[in-house]
Amino acid sequence: MKTDYLIVGSGLSALVFGSLMAKSGKKVQILEAHEHPGGFGHTFTMAKKYKFNAQLHYVWDCGEGHTVNRVLKKLELDKEVTFTRYDPDGFDHMRMPGYSLDIPSESSELIRRLSHLFPQDDDQIRRFILEVQKTSEGIKKLSPPIIPTELFPNIDEVFCAIRYLNSTLQDVFDKFKLPQEAQTLLALQWLDFLLPPNQLSFYAWVILFTGYQQGAFYPTQHFEHVINSLIKVIEENGGEVLLNLEVTNFQITNKSVTGVQAIDRITHQSREFSGETIICNIDPQKAAQIIGVKNFSKKVRQKLNYEYSPSNFMAYCVVKDIDLRDYGFGKWNVFHSGHRDLNQAFYQMYEQHDFSNPSFAITTPSLMTETQPDCPEDCQIIEFLTVANYDYFKQLKDTDDKAYRHKKDEILDSILNVVETHYIPHIQKHLVFKITGSPTTNERYCWCPKGNSYASNLTPHNMGIGRLNYQTSLRNFYFCNASSGYPGFAPTFWTGAILYQRLSGDKILSKS
Template sequence: MQHKRFQRFSPDIDFSDVDHIVIGSGIGGLTAATWLAKCGQKVVVLERHYVPGGFTHSFKRKQGFNWDVGVHYVGNLEEGGSMRGMFDLLSNKKLEWEPMGEVYDVVQIGDDVYEFKAGKENFRKQMIGYFPNEEKAIDDYLELLKKSNKWGSAFFFEKSFKPFLSKSLGWFIRKFYKKYSQQTTLEVLSKITTNKRLIAVLCGQCGNYGLSPRHSSFGAHALVIGHFMEGGYYPKGGSEQIALKTIDTLHELGSEVYINADVSEIVTKGSRVKGVMVGETFIPCKSVISGVGVNNTFNHLLKNGASKTCDFNLETVKPATGHICLYVGLDKSSEELNLPKHNLWWYANENIDATFDNMTLKDAPDKFAYISFPSAKDPKWEETNAGTATIQAISKANYEWFAKYEDQPWMKRDDEYKKLKEEFKDGMLERLYNLYPQIKGHVAVTEVSSPLSTKHFSNYKKGEIYGLDHTPDRFDLSFLRPETKIKGLRLTGQDITLVGVAGAMLSGMLVAITILKFRVWRIFKEIGELQKK
């Protein structure tokens, strides 16, 4: 059933008074739209999919099961946490969160289990308990996280600076952050320890940013690990509540979200934005905010050489990795099956780099699996889905494994493609039975998504889930900023900042700052008041 706060796009709708058009309804675009709307701007959000929310949305099947597609947990939502005020602002405090408990992540290497406990000191004690001879290395690691993230916060905030300030103070910030962002995670950790198992455990959550230690920027690693240091939280009612509650706020402020609104072109004249085309319909506006990724924006939506104005060069950074996921529906409740709230990162061995570099579709479930239990995390699941439970089991996947089927229509690809998915399903079910034998005999529904599924719904051309690869090179691209050289064209989403809900929200905030300027203090004041309440 269509949510009352958004509607299908129609060329008959009056768009004559629009100030800003946001392309894409991911959390970056919704954040920017909400901040602008709270300051009296008229915003329209255009979403090509039939469900809004980007990677925060959920999908349902006739059997009554539903699963998240991207949000498995969010950090910094403890009392006074930086994300709490941001979400309260977007939802007018209507979005509720459930803590995942003392243990929010578990890294398992072979049969060895390592628990990640919420709180810096709890984390420290736990790791020292596992590695009693590595106390100094663990303390050094925590100090490196702290220093890197201090400069990382400044690095991203600098993206909202005007050119003069960027060339002066911004130069200073970028110079000092290079110490962390321009080294790989393995390079940094190898300087504080030679213990390969400790390095593997500290990097066990690397799937959150999609790259193994030898390839990832330590800056990205530090920001993601720091984000979850105080524990993980899950939105009550499922991840779709993030978008729906935000859309409610937008609607109350007089701005709207339209689905089935596939923007085909960002229309420019000279070096200025004039509006967008949706099919044959031209919608004029003062500015366009694109949340569909820099590749889609500059290589597909800008026509007639307009992208050359911006001097973008993405040749040094590849798209992030894809993933393949097994969605499982069970005929007993999470409580009956004793399913955990925490996520599991399972690795066959401690060499994560070799695992990710050499993985094939056939052996993926035998090498790596990230397992999440959304029904166990959500206290409202039983209200509408009594006596059932859900699991998501994910592994890394290269787009090239499926590229030969990319031109075949969704849900109608040939038997060879279906066989590949069936083989992955069988392999991943065996992995789940090995780790959680109590679920055997209770699997009611399964479904597999591949990078082609991601491409179909998100329009990322290589089925990537994290935008641009989080390598050191990414952090050296000066043009990854909210403002472009085309006047009125701005960018939001994880390409501009960092992977995940927090990164995308930050990008939306930065976009709003570049437009609102000093008026943005109204928003910060409201966040402060919400936190006091």
């Protein structure tokens, strides 16, 4: 039976699109190759009692009237799916040798704190932060749907944004002559991109940095509840989310995609599915290879020629008989760097595979909300994340599994040694569970090619006007994922919702 919208993949943008269409009365069917829906948003259980999210840690754009809130209101989920805000006085705690900075929501307070640390550079700091805010406003005016009448009254902000179209974060640091230590403190969120300042798009950094300033959040009932709530809307409105079905082929007739073939990963039987419209949530490059790149227009083929983002190392740990709040943890993340220069830190870890002086993020999901604990009451979860090179780990995994496991242990030991020295003395005595994930883990469990963490790389080239979007040049076939939109919780909500708008005409994200 042909469905209205056949969706390949169950990542967050697909679930948002699917739930909105299902709620509007359309028949929706989602095929997912994994045993869990949600892509990087999925939750898994270890040792039958500890729950971990695959990668998402904190989110933005969830406040009243913002993207996530608007979507949830449309789905009548805004009272069911709620968010707890991180500490606005310091949602990110930046730490490096000799310096510490808690990032506040108010830009004026951020200027004050930085100027206190670097009094001789207070003018450059103030001008840089004001430029960030101005660029942020310009980017908002230039983001779809563009309202032409809003461009001229905000021409200064628009031109400011256009000025930095091809700039890296390092380019703008250099323009304003910020001291190296101030650069590092401001850029320590680099693990939210897995790119150093000299490669990271200034646009990407501005969007995320100012987004978190407006409100950094964590789901009150954890990420699993968000995913399950979207699926519930789909199923309650006659739709389906089918798991363990890996799409192996797309059916094409006269430049029109009409359906797919899929292998049931449990029974190994082949099945066929058809739809009036096919929505592709799997990686566009991977989909194009299955379909045949020659079937796409030259313009789309050029846009499909993106590089993947770097991947990451992840450690999921559980501590017992210790309260992490006593050691400076709470409703915020901690970002640590042993280097003054994040460009050097990235090179050492990503290119040289040397984690002896790591730069990494620490998050404590158990402390973000009191609802539905993700572990027993006498335990708390603490997680660590840093960058990792897929090609290096893939080679280790394929050639020497013992060396692969040893490298993962070596990275975690290095991180834990830093944590014991600077944050939590004797943490290793309190560890009751630990498991690590590498780039190949991402590829295996989240189905992301080369273990990429953020789809296409967030460099200026990939953030420019030539970035891939939902259009595929094939009839009845649309892309809907992080590479054809933007990565992250709020941006994938936006990606799914904006495609829904374009295909349905229902303007839930209108700027008016």
